[in-house]
């Protein structure tokens with residue numbers, strides 16, 4: 375056992391003095407809501423992703439929801455997504471009033487299988503919502519082709535994929551909308567926060583209006599120095615705006631995003647070297663021509679090979695002071711979806727098996743070599759090699 379002080383917290387963000395001072399600057403400025411720092415974060419993010427427009431919102435869940443609403447996807451529509459994702463992906467589709475439809479993952483890449491995806495397209499399909507799982511880019515060509523052939527909206531869930539690229543193209547720029555998360559454990563963390571990349575000025579305006587009550591003008595401009603301006607509610611929008619406090623954190627973390635990526639790549643490599651002789655299945659190497667975001671390092675614990683159940687392995691890691699995660703118990707295992715959508719785990723065998731075997735080891739840039747050693751020792755002690 376370890377004391378609480380040396381527990382390696384899973385997904386712990388690394389906060390530097392720069393963002394701490396930026397938050398203080400925001401607090402001292404008296405402008406803590408949506409303001410100039412949000413605009414700066416949007417501009418910086420769009421520049422990093424080489425995308426024409428970025429709209430900051432309160433979470434990736436909000437980003438997905440707004441993208442669906444903006445695409446006019448709602449009741450009667452189906453949206454195809456993956457069973458191996460966080461519940462927010464499917465919930466956002468439900469929030470929009472549409473029906474999520476699952477296509478199983480490729481067992482190796484753990485991303486939605488484009489062939490199976492094509493078979494789930496029906497007359498009611500309105501969109502495809504792939505997730506770049508763990509930061510590994512989905513095979514986008516067949517997905518983009520399917521969207522073009524069937525006139526479907528492409529919304530990418532890029533919660534793991536800030537740094538992800540395929541053939542030099544950035545994740546989140548393949549379709550109409552790319553949705554990002556700055557939740558506390560993500561590669562850029564603002565406690566809570568999200569961003570939507572989109573191609574046209576109209577779509578960006580649409581998203582900004584929807585994110586702030588459907589009002590025709592930003593509230594922060596309303597209270598600006600150039601005179602009072604009335605707002606007009608043109609539709610019942612949502613309350614999904616980001617604040618300058620969050621953006622203050624995001625601006626500086628985004629500036630370090632590639633340094634952090636390099637550190638995680640080193641940790642990833644150290645795990646690969648040290649764990650290759652264990653009975654664990656390690657994550658597949660990034661494909662040529664792609665950039666993996668290294669958001670999650672997921673190993674599979676096959677009980678027969680490892681002589682230990684996944685859940686016993688999780689407990690053993692925690693007992694040795696190593697915080698671990700599970701990404702994800704497949705969506706069809708959850709009672710709500712079983713009851714209301716009729717999903718059954720057996721219908722999605724790859725996602726179900728992965729969900730029952732998977733363990734995410736800590737992978738954060740703040741980990742020192744000693745922390746990496748602690749994780750490796752803990753795994754080896756439990757599994758031998």
Ligand SMILES: *Cc1c(COP(=O)(O)O)cnc(C)c1O
Pocket residue numbers: 432433434435436459460462463505531533534554555556557566567568
């Ligand atoms: C974290 C996450 C989300 C939700 O992000 P929030 O910003 O917490 O709303 C959605 N999809 C995936 C794949 C995620 O990992």
